[in-house]
Amino acid sequence: MGVEVRVVGLTKSFGRQPVWSNVTLTLPAGEISVLLGPSGTGKSVFLKTLVGLLKPDRGQIWIDGKNLPKLNERALYKTRRLFGVLFQDGALFGSMNIYDNVAFPLREHTRRTEAEIRRVVTEKLDMVGLVGAERKLPGEISGGMRKRAGLARALVLDPEIILFDEPDSGLDPVRTAYLNQLIIDLNQQTGATFLIVTHDINTARTVPDNIGLIYHGQLAMFGPREMLLSSTEPVVRQFLNAQRVGPIGMAEEKDADELKAEADAGVSLPPLPPIPLQLQPSDGRPRAAERPAGQWCAENGVTPPEGSFREEVPV
Amino acid sequence: MKGGKALAETGDFFAFCLDTILGLAKRPWQVREFIQQAWFISSVSILPAALVSIPFGAVIALQLGSLVRQLGAQSFTGAASVLAVVREAGPIVTALIIAGAGGSAICADLGSRKIREELDAMQVLGIDPVRRLVTPRVVAAMIVAVLLNGLVSVVGVAGGYFFNVVLQGGTPGAYLASFQALGQLPDLLVGEVKALLFGMVAALVAAYKGMTAKGGPKGVGDAVNQTVVITFMLLFAMNFVITAIYFQVVPQKGS
Numbered sequence: 001m002g003v004e005v006r007v008v009g010l011t012k013s014f015g016r017q018p019v020w021s022n023v024t025l026t027l028p029a030g031e032i033s034v035l036l037g038p039s040g041t042g043k044s045v046f047l048k049t050l051v052g053l054l055k056p057d058r059g060q061i062w063i064d065g066k067n068l069p070k071l072n073e074r075a076l077y078k079t080r081r082l083f084g085v086l087f088q089d090g091a092l093f094g095s096m097n098i099y100d101n102v103a104f105p106l107r108e109h110t111r112r113t114e115a116e117i118r119r120v121v122t123e124k125l126d127m128v129g130l131v132g133a134e135r136k137l138p139g140e141i142s143g144g145m146r147k148r149a150g151l152a153r154a155l156v157l158d159p160e161i162i163l164f165d166e167p168d169s170g171l172d173p174v175r176t177a178y179l180n181q182l183i184i185d186l187n188q189q190t191g192a193t194f195l196i197v198t199h200d201i202n203t204a205r206t207v208p209d210n211i212g213l214i215y216h217g218q219l220a221m222f223g224p225r226e227m228l229l230s231s232t233e234p235v236v237r238q239f240l241n242a243q244r245v246g247p248i249g250m251a252e253e254k255d256a257d258e259l260k261a262e263a264d265a266g267v268s269l270p271p272l273p274p275i276p277l278q279l280q281p282s283d284g285r286p287r288a289a290e291r292p293a294g295q296w297c298a299e300n301g302v303t304p305p306e307g308s309f310r311e312e313v314p315v
Numbered sequence: 316m317k318g319g320k321a322l323a324e325t326g327d328f329f330a331f332c333l334d335t336i337l338g339l340a341k342r343p344w345q346v347r348e349f350i351q352q353a354w355f356i357s358s359v360s361i362l363p364a365a366l367v368s369i370p371f372g373a374v375i376a377l378q379l380g381s382l383v384r385q386l387g388a389q390s391f392t393g394a395a396s397v398l399a400v401v402r403e404a405g406p407i408v409t410a411l412i413i414a415g416a417g418g419s420a421i422c423a424d425l426g427s428r429k430i431r432e433e434l435d436a437m438q439v440l441g442i443d444p445v446r447r448l449v450t451p452r453v454v455a456a457m458i459v460a461v462l463l464n465g466l467v468s469v470v471g472v473a474g475g476y477f478f479n480v481v482l483q484g485g486t487p488g489a490y491l492a493s494f495q496a497l498g499q500l501p502d503l504l505v506g507e508v509k510a511l512l513f514g515m516v517a518a519l520v521a522a523y524k525g526m527t528a529k530g531g532p533k534g535v536g537d538a539v540n541q542t543v544v545i546t547f548m549l550l551f552a553m554n555f556v557i558t559a560i561y562f563q564v565v566p567q568k569g570s
Contacts, residue, residue, distance in 0.1 A: 051439050073443075081441045091436035094428070105440045108447075150436075157440070 002030030002193045002288075003064050003082060003160040005050070010059030012042070012049055018217055019045050023059070025212055025222040027161075031289040032187050032194040033222075034204045036239060037214035038248055043197040044088070046214070047163050050195070051083050052076050063161070081109070084159030084192075088166050090150030092138040098125070099134035102153045109157065124152040128182065144175045148182075155186070162186070164196040168203055176200065180207050181282055188281040188288050201242050205229065206279045209289050213239060215248070226296040229275045230304050241273060274307035331445070331523050338443070338450035345451040353455035356417045360463055364412045368467040371404045372396065372474030380483045392479050393490035394497040400471035402502050406509040406554055408471075409464045413456065413514050414546035418521035421452055422542040425525030426535035434526065444526070453518040460514025461507050468506065497568055505561045512553060517546045 005027040012019045019042035027033050037043050048054045050061060052068050061068040066079055092101045102121045106112055112120075125131050128148040138146055147167060154162060167183070168176040180203055187194050198204060204211055205225075212222035215235050221228055228236055238246025249258065277293055280286075293309040296302075379395050425448065428434050434444045479485040521542045528538040 048435070053435055053438060077438075077441045077443065080439055083439055085436065085439045087432045087436055089431065091432035093433055093436075094431065105442075108440070108442050153436075153440075 002191050004029040005161060005193060005195075006060075006062040007050070008060045008062070010046075010049065010061065011057045012045060012054065013057055020214055020217045020219070023214075023219045025219060027193050027195055028210065028289070029193050030187075030191045031209040032183070032196065032207060033210040033212065034196045034198060034208040035212045035214065036199060036204050038239070039199065041214045041217070043199075043214060044165055047085070047165050047195070047197050050163065051080060051085060081157060082160045084154030084157065084162045086147065086151050086154050086162070086164045086167060088169060089143070090138070090146035090148075092146055092149055092153070094138050097135050097137050098130060098141070098149050101138070101149060102156055105153065105157050120156060121152075124155050125149075127155065127186070128152045143170050144172075144179075147171070147179065151182070155190075158190070159192060161193045161195070162190075164194070164198075166198050167196060168198055168200040176203065180279060183207060184279050184287065185281050185283070188283075188285065191288050201240060204240065206276050209278075209287075209291075211240075215239070224296045225278070226275060226294070226302075226304065227300070230272065230297060230302050232272070237272065241270075243270065245270075272305040274305045275309060277309055277311065327527075328520075328523050331449075331526075332519050334445045335449050335453055335519060335522070338446035339454070341446055345447060348448065349451035349455050352452045353459055356420070356452075356455055356459045357462075359420050360412045360416045360459065361466065363416055364408060364463050364467055365470050367412065368400075368404065368408050368471040369474040371408060371467075372400055372471035372476075373478045375399045375404070375471075376475040376478035376483070380479060380485070389485060390489045391493050391496060392485055393476075393493040394495075396475035396479065396490075397472055397494050397498045398502070400475060401468050401498060401506055402558075404471050405464050405468045405506045406513065407551075408467045409460055409510045410513045410517075410547075410550035410554065412463065413460050413510075413517045414550055415543055417456055417459065417514075418517040418542050418546050419539050420521075421456070421518055422521040422525040422528075422539045423535060425449075425522055426528035426538045427532075429526055429528050430531055430535060449522045449526070452522060453515060456518035457511050457514040460510040460517075464506055464510035468503070499568055501561075501565045505557065505565070509554060509557050512557070513550050516549055516553065520546050520549065 007023055007025050007027075010023040011021040013021075023046070035043055035046065045054060049056050050068075052071070056069055059069070063079060064082065066075070068076070068079060071079060092098075093104065096104065099121060102124055103117050106117045106120060121134075122131065125134065128151050130145065130148055130152060133141060133145060133149075138149070141149070151167075164183070167179050171179065183194065183196070184207065186192075196203065196207065208225055210223060211225050211228040213220045213228065213236055220235050221231065221233060229240060231237060231240075234246050235248060237243075238248055278287065294304060297304045297308075375396055376392070379392055383389055383392050383395070425434075428448075434448075437444045437447065476487075476490055479490055480487045524538040524542045524545070525535075528534045530537075
């Protein structure tokens with residue numbers, strides 16, 4: 001039922017160019033976390049480091065009592081089976097059809113009969129709504145279908161931790177909404193730990209239980225959703241509300257002169273928009289890690305913005 | 316700094332080769348992948364190899380034909396043709412085709428998988444791409460190269476026969492009878508050993524270059540280009556070294 005992932009002081013650089021340093025966070029077991037950040041801040045690199053595809057310069061990743069960067073190759077491959085990863089474009093094997101793609105991990109890792117494999121594959125394809133497309137090659141289907149097929153393949157070994165690399169990139173808003181609903185439902189059904197890397201604000205506001213923000217090579221903030229959505233910290237506030245006013249500029253961070261000019265001109269951040277309700281599973285039962293809306297704000301004496309936690313909040 | 320980088324890459328390549336060889340020790344063997352790859356490499360290399368070896372045999376026959384006739388040594392045309400084709404043309408043609416057709420195909424295949432994150436996905440699914448993809452390809456390339464060398468030798472000698480006997484009016488009996496005059500069995504064996512090593516080196520370089528491709532589709536193109544250039548250079552150098560050693564180790568007929 002989900003595994004906790006504890007990251008301590010993680011630092012990564014390519015050559016002399018640092019990507020991010022000293023990232024410390026804990027993905028609580030069974031909860032959905034979202035990692036946000038402007039483009040090019042190394043979110044995907046973080047994901048790849050988390051599954052051991054890239055070695056961090058420093059720091060620890062504790063999963064199931066094991067420190068991932070220190071594992072030898074055999075133990076690493078074993079631990080990786082806890083993970084399911086949805087890559088940006090699905091990363092399907094181009095030479096195999098959808099069915100064989102989803103069946104691939106089962107055929108490689110288990111000694112199940114073809115009949116059993118067929119049952120599991122059909123079940124997973126049904127979950128992502130791809131029954132009927134089994135015989136298609138990845139090149140013949142749309143980007144959204146590739147993503148869903150990649151998700152079915154990631155789910156087939158019943159992973160405890162599922163990572164999503166920009167599930168909403170290149171999808172239209174309707175497909176994104178469907179995919180987000182699917183993520184919530186999967187989380188409720190499997191109880192696995194989810195981490196979604198994205199820069200889609202709408203996803204970040206409604207899907208997760210926790211939000212993290214990477215900015216300027218640092219983890220600016222990580223915590224419960226309500227904490228970040230009610231935060232007045234400039235970077236967090238600017239990014240989560242998609243505003244131009246704030247420390248993040250077009251190129252990189254704004255320099256001191258620009259910020260001063262902004263302050264002198266009397267430009268101030270607009271008021272925080274209301275916090276929307278979390279997306280609910282489609283079967284009407286509560287989320288895997290359901291907490292009453294507004295609980296965090298109440299416990300920490302934070303007044304949520306006017307109009308928060310109401311149905312039909314405009315985003 | 317740049318020299319250090321080249322050295323590091325060479326080190327990486329040798330580590331990669333070691334991983335590939337160790338992949339053979341681990342069960343289960345990827346028999347299916349091996350057969351598919353052997354079939355694939357054969358399909359891209361058989362026809363060009365045959366087509367290239369015919370003119371090779373013919374050129375040798377043409378070059379030698381008139382010269383030998385002037386010297387009155389027509390009975391040795393067959394011997395010269397066999398010697399040239401089996402010892403040199405065979406391995407060279409095999410090297411060209413294995414590097415140019417087989418290696419570039421392997422590199423393009425693995426390179427596009429790399430940039431589409433297929434290899435990452437495979438690793439995350441707990442499968443080692445070196446063991447699953449590279450080892451079967453290397454073994455397949457080695458075996459196909461050996462068979463290809465046989466094919467090239469046969470087609471080359473047949474081409475020589477055709478040009479000598481049919482076009483230049485040579486004597487069929489003399490051509491066939493002199494096969495054993497200069498050539499010997501170890502010539503064929505060393506040709507096959509060369510082909511085996513060529514197949515191995517070409518596939519290893521191609522797989523390494525493919526799996527380290529980066530920078531999108533252009534990166535794959537660059538990797539294929541480098542693969543072909545590097546393997547050509549390596550294979551011709553190896554060909555020279557092996558031939559030199561062979562002449563030292565195995566006594567030659569008529570010397």
